[in-house]
Amino acid sequence: MIKLSRISKSFGRNEVLKGIDLTVEKGEVVAILGPSGSGKTTLLRCINYLEKPSDGEISIAEFTVNCRKPAKKDIHTLRQKTAMVFQQYNLFRHKTALENVMEGLVVVKKLTKEEARKLSAELLEKVGLGTKLDAYPSQLSGGQQQRVGIARALALNPEVILFDEPTSALDPELVGEVLAVIRKIAKEGITMIIVTHEMGFAQDVANHVVFMDGGVIVEEGSPKVIFQSPKEERTKQFLARITPESAYSI
Amino acid sequence: MGAQFDITAVFEYFVKLLPFIKISLLIVAGSIVVGLGVGFLVALPRLYRIPVLQRISQVYASFFRGTPILIQLFLFYYGLPELLKTVHIDVSRVPVLYFVILTYGLHSAAYISEGIRAAVTTVDRGQIEAGYAVGMTGFQAFTRIVFPQALAVAIPILGNLIIATLKDTSLAFTLGVMELTAKSQSLGQLSRHFIESYIALAAIYFILSFLLEKVFFALERRLLRHESRSETAERVSLGKKWLKRRLETKVAWTKGGTGI
Amino acid sequence: MTLDPSFIWTAFVQILPAIPTTLYITIVSMFFGLLIGTAVVLIRIYKVPVLHPLAAGYVTLIRGTPMLTHLLLIYFGLPMLIDSLAESFGWSFRSVSIPMIGFAYISFSITAGAYMSEVVRSGIIAVDRGQLEAAHSVGMTTFQALRRIVLPQAFAASLPNLSNGVIGMLHGSTLAFTVSVVDINAQAQIVASSNWKFFEAYLAAAVIFWGLTVLVERLTALIEKRINLYNRGGVT
Numbered sequence: 001m002i003k004l005s006r007i008s009k010s011f012g013r014n015e016v017l018k019g020i021d022l023t024v025e026k027g028e029v030v031a032i033l034g035p036s037g038s039g040k041t042t043l044l045r046c047i048n049y050l051e052k053p054s055d056g057e058i059s060i061a062e063f064t065v066n067c068r069k070p071a072k073k074d075i076h077t078l079r080q081k082t083a084m085v086f087q088q089y090n091l092f093r094h095k096t097a098l099e100n101v102m103e104g105l106v107v108v109k110k111l112t113k114e115e116a117r118k119l120s121a122e123l124l125e126k127v128g129l130g131t132k133l134d135a136y137p138s139q140l141s142g143g144q145q146q147r148v149g150i151a152r153a154l155a156l157n158p159e160v161i162l163f164d165e166p167t168s169a170l171d172p173e174l175v176g177e178v179l180a181v182i183r184k185i186a187k188e189g190i191t192m193i194i195v196t197h198e199m200g201f202a203q204d205v206a207n208h209v210v211f212m213d214g215g216v217i218v219e220e221g222s223p224k225v226i227f228q229s230p231k232e233e234r235t236k237q238f239l240a241r242i243t244p245e246s247a248y249s250i
Numbered sequence: 251m252g253a254q255f256d257i258t259a260v261f262e263y264f265v266k267l268l269p270f271i272k273i274s275l276l277i278v279a280g281s282i283v284v285g286l287g288v289g290f291l292v293a294l295p296r297l298y299r300i301p302v303l304q305r306i307s308q309v310y311a312s313f314f315r316g317t318p319i320l321i322q323l324f325l326f327y328y329g330l331p332e333l334l335k336t337v338h339i340d341v342s343r344v345p346v347l348y349f350v351i352l353t354y355g356l357h358s359a360a361y362i363s364e365g366i367r368a369a370v371t372t373v374d375r376g377q378i379e380a381g382y383a384v385g386m387t388g389f390q391a392f393t394r395i396v397f398p399q400a401l402a403v404a405i406p407i408l409g410n411l412i413i414a415t416l417k418d419t420s421l422a423f424t425l426g427v428m429e430l431t432a433k434s435q436s437l438g439q440l441s442r443h444f445i446e447s448y449i450a451l452a453a454i455y456f457i458l459s460f461l462l463e464k465v466f467f468a469l470e471r472r473l474l475r476h477e478s479r480s481e482t483a484e485r486v487s488l489g490k491k492w493l494k495r496r497l498e499t500k501v502a503w504t505k506g507g508t509g510i
Numbered sequence: 511m512t513l514d515p516s517f518i519w520t521a522f523v524q525i526l527p528a529i530p531t532t533l534y535i536t537i538v539s540m541f542f543g544l545l546i547g548t549a550v551v552l553i554r555i556y557k558v559p560v561l562h563p564l565a566a567g568y569v570t571l572i573r574g575t576p577m578l579t580h581l582l583l584i585y586f587g588l589p590m591l592i593d594s595l596a597e598s599f600g601w602s603f604r605s606v607s608i609p610m611i612g613f614a615y616i617s618f619s620i621t622a623g624a625y626m627s628e629v630v631r632s633g634i635i636a637v638d639r640g641q642l643e644a645a646h647s648v649g650m651t652t653f654q655a656l657r658r659i660v661l662p663q664a665f666a667a668s669l670p671n672l673s674n675g676v677i678g679m680l681h682g683s684t685l686a687f688t689v690s691v692v693d694i695n696a697q698a699q700i701v702a703s704s705n706w707k708f709f710e711a712y713l714a715a716a717v718i719f720w721g722l723t724v725l726v727e728r729l730t731a732l733i734e735k736r737i738n739l740y741n742r743g744g745v746t
Contacts, residue, residue, distance in 0.1 A: 050379050080385040090380035094398050094476045104384030107394060136476040156384060255590065316723035317716045318681035320695060325716055328708035332513055417576035421685075431578065444586040448579060456574040463574075 001026055002160055002191070007046055007056035007067070009039075016042050017053070018215040024160070024208070027189040031202035031223075034212035035238060040195045041087075043212070044162050047193070048082040049075045061159045080108060083153035087165040089145040091137040097124060097148045098133040101155050109156065123151040127181050143174030147181050154185065163194040199242060203227050211235045259446035260453075263437050267447075267454055273429040274458075277351055277419045282412060284355025289362025296367055307363065314360035319353075319418050326353040327425050350422045358415055365407040369400040402473035409466030413459045420455070430454060514710055521701045521714040528697035529718065531611070535683040535693060538615045540676055543622025550627035551634065565627075572624035577617075577682050584617035585689050614686045622679055629675055633668030634660070666737050673730035677723050694718055 002024040009017040016039045024030050032040045045051040046067075047058060053067040060081045065074045083104075091100050101120035105111045111119070124133055127147040137145050146166055153161045166182065167175045179201050186192060186205050196202055202209060202223065209226040211219045211234075219232045230236050292310055295303035314322070327349050331341050373396050381391030423432035434451035438444035552558075553565045572580065589605030596603055637660050645655035684695035692700070694715050702711035 048383055050382060076385070076387055079382055082383070084380075084383035086376060086380060086383075088376050090374070090376035090383075092377060092380065092395055093374075094395075094402065096476075103394070104386070107390055108385035138477050152384065162383075312724070313716075313720060316677075316720040318684040318695070318719055320681075320684040321698070321712055321716050321719060324698075324702075324708065324712040328702075328712060332709055336513075420576040420578045431576075438586075445583065445590065448582045448586060452571075452575045452579040452583065455576055455579060456571065459574045 001061065002047075002193075003057075003059045004043075004047070005057040005059075007043065007053050007058070009042055009046060009051060009053050016215050017046070019056070020215075020217060022210065022217065022220075024191060024193060026191055028208055029186045029192045029206045030194065030208045030210060031206035032193065032195045032210045032212060033197075033199070033202060033226075033238070034218075038212045039215040040212045041164055044084075044164050044193060044195050047160075047162055048079050048084055050084075080156075081159045082162055083156045083158040083160075084162045084164065085146070085149045085153050085166050087168050089137070089142070089149045089169070091145050091148055091152070093137055096134050096136055097129060097140065097144075097151075100137070100148055101152045104152065104156050120151070120155060123154050124148070126154075126184075127151045128177070141174060142170045143177045146170065146178045150178075150181055150185070154190075160191040160193060163192060163196070165195050165197065167196070167198060197242070199227070199239070211238065213238070256443060256446060259441070259443045260449050263434065263443075263447045263450035264453060266437060267430055267433055267450055270428065270430045270433045271454065271458065273347075273427065274416065274419045274422075277347070277354060277422060277427075277429065278412060278415050280351035281354030281358050281415055282408075284352060285358030285362045285411075288356060288359035289366060292359055292363035293366040296363070297370060311360045311363055314357050319357050320421050320424065322357055323350065323353050323421060323425055326356075346425050347427055350425060350427050354415055354418065357418075358411055361411050362408070365404055365411070366400075368407070369404040370396065372403050373399045398473075402470070402477075405466065405473055406470050409462065409470070412466075413462050416458055416462065417455065514707055517705065517707050517710040518714050521698070521705075521707070521711040522717065524701045525694055525697045525711070525714055525718060528692055528694045529722075531686075531691065532680065532683050532693040532695075532722075535611070535614050535618060535686055535691070536676065536680045539618035539622045539679050539683075540626075542615075542619035543626040543675070543679070544630070546619065546623025547626025547628075547630045550623065551630045554627075554631070555634075569624045569627055572621055573628075577621045578685055578688070580621050581614065581617040581685055581688060584620070585613045588613065588616065610689050611686070611691045613689050614683070614691050618679060618682065621682070622675065625675060625678070629668050629671040630664075632671065633664035636667035637663045662737070666734075669730060669734050669737070673726060676726050680722060680726070681719065 002022075004020055004022045007017055007020040007022075008015070020039075020043055022030075022043075032044065034040045042051055046053045046056075047060075049058075049065075049070070052070075056067045058065045058067065058078065060078065063077060063081060065078055091097075092103060095103060098117065098120050101123055102113070102116040105116035105119065106113060109116075121130070121133060124130055127150055129144060129147055129151070132140060132144060132148075135144075137148070140148065150161075150166075163182065167178050170178060175198070179198065182192075182194070183201075183205055194202070194206070204223075206223050209221065209223045210217055211226060211230075211232070213234050219226060219230060219235045226235065227239065230239060292307045294300075295307045317325075327346065330349065330352075334341050377395050377399065378391050381395045382388075386394065419429060420431040422429050423435065426432070430451060434447040438447040441447075550565045550569060553561045589608070592603070592605045592608075595601070641659050641663065642652075642655050645659045646652075650658065683693055686693045687696035687699065690696075698711045698715035701714075702708040705711070
């Protein structure tokens with residue numbers, strides 16, 4: 001179980017997160033929606049401390065970090081319990097697809113190279129890249145790179161995988177293959193938090209939807225409730241503006 | 251001026267010059283070692299934005315890039331002993347070769363520090379984040395992710411610099427170091443066959459820079475094998491002193507000289 | 511021999527008159543270097559038979575050897591060549607009538623030409639092919655397109671390299687002392703050895719070069735700012 005309490009974050013005088021509370025149950029798939037600048041990506045990046053929250057508490061599987069005074073060791077432990085899939089993929093440029101997946105297993109999980117290779121190859125097979133093991137990121141399409149990114153995250157067997165707009169940087173025709181992979185692993189009961197603009201996908205895959213705006217959670221609930229009968233005016237406006245346009249990419 | 255042109259003399263001088271390659275290469279190697287050490291120290295304050303020291307690093311780089319190596323040679327040769335005398339260190343017996351290596355070293359350090367800065371800053375921030383995200387420590391992310399990628403950027407810069415330094419060593423003769431150029435001058439003076447000895451000299455420099463170029467190109471290709479062809483194909487060849495600013499960073503890390 | 515700070519100023523003043531010589535060498539070699547460089551690029555782009563491999567060889571040879579060897583070869587080789595040609599064709603011209611600085615001009619222009627060809631080439635490559643096509647699409651001739659569209663952009667793209675080239679030639683001009691031309695460096699040598707104050711004299715020379723270099727960099731930045739407005743894509 002993941003529990004965020006009173007997470008806040010300011011860039012200078014600009015308060016981006018204003019005390020967020022969020023609980024994610026084990027095996028749950030949470031989609032975070034919201035207009036750009038709502039703080040959703042910042043919140044996600046706070047969970048694995050790529051952004052340093054100004055205040056609050058992060059607790060993942062009984063392990064708690066106080067953001068007021070985090071120890072370096074705690075941050076490291078937190079990161080070992082999470083994995084992330086980036087908007088810009090961020091595959092290690094100097095490593096092949098296979099090596100990208102192996103890297104965390106060998107360096108962080110201390111698996112032997114053989115074990116790591118076997119597991120990584122299986123995972124790449126699973127995301128449909130069994131034939132691209134030795135390709136470098138520069139030789140892969142955006143969709144393929146992102147699928148390697150997902151395999152890299154899966155390999156670590158984390159408590160939660162954080163998806164930061166995983167399809168935003170992709171050409172429209174490549175979005176489908178990535179969403180299909182995420183959908184597939186969502187069914188396996190892996191806890192996931194997904195920041196996304198793909199409304200149809202969120203509605204389809206998530207068990208829980210969070211709508212953020214202006215650094216606060218405006219509304220949260222089951223996809224059915226949020227998409228079909230939102231209570232808050234801001235949610236309604238946002239959905240009205242965005243749903244018709246992105247419907248095509250479902 | 252001089253005697254009739256004699257092609258056999260070119261070969262004769264070529265062979266006679268060969269042993270002096272050692273000295274020139276010694277100056278290059280020594281100065282690169284000094285340059286890497288000093289260059290790293292000069293780069294650090296700017297990478298970590300340390301106040302005051304950062305400013306000093308800037309002035310250092312500006313001075314050594316802003317004055318001709320020939321002037322620097324004279325300046326250190328004549329100036330350093332005097333400066334050291336004020337703190338009661340007598341260097342009048344130190345061989346001139348050390349002054350030469352030190353000067354070329356300090357000169358290269360200015361370019362190396364810019365190179366290090368450029369190399370480190372070209373590595374995308376997302377790469378470090380991805381390292382953290384898979385659970386690496388800062389040290390692991392640096393050594394396993396940032397460093398190898400930065401090295402791939404730095405190797406061609408270093409290669410250029412080494413070739414440029416090799417060509418610059420032709421100036422060491424002005425302080426009386428018996429390297430390739432000095433030897434070819436004395437060969438020319440003895441026989442009045444100047445042209446032949448200078449052709450032999452140019453041939454040796456050419457072969458050396460050609461070989462160095464090949465070595466570095468191979469190294470670069472190996473280190474950059476992860477980049478797709480199109481990105482690495484468009485490269486300038488041989489002693490590319492003022493490599494195009496392929497990098498986004500606004501630092502002039504090319505050696506701004508024709509390699510005198 | 512102790513440091514004499516006041517002599518630095520004296521030397522500075524005595525070296526000043528040599529600045530024009532250094533600047534002449536720099537400007538002349540850059541000017542002809544650019545001409546040669548552009549010619550080389552055109553020859554290589556249009557793959558002119560015979561000249562094409564020659565141009566490639568020229569660039570490789572010059573860039574693979576020190577500038578000093580170019581000067582020495584020109585200084586010793588050119589007179590031999592001219593005099594033997596003059597003798598066989600019965601010209602009255604002899605190499606002795608070439609002024610010393612002429613050797614520096616010729617040799618440094620040859621050096622600069624090889625480096626400039628790379629600068630010009632990368633400048634032209636930097637201009638997107640679509641620019642030329644767009645110019646054609648609005649009805650420009652190739653010449654108009656080159657002059658009005660491609661060259662200005664190529665110039666903007668190669669400005670940093672050109673600036674580096676100027677600085678390189680400025681520093682390289684110190685070699686002129688080997689052919690007895692009195693530039694800043696040679697003048698510093700004269701001031702140094704006639705007063706037996708080497709450090710002070712070279713310090714003054716270094717300050718002058720540093721100042722000139724910074725000046726070139728500042729000017730470049732200024733020009734860059736003016737012509738690169740379009741590159742920044744925002745309002746300034």
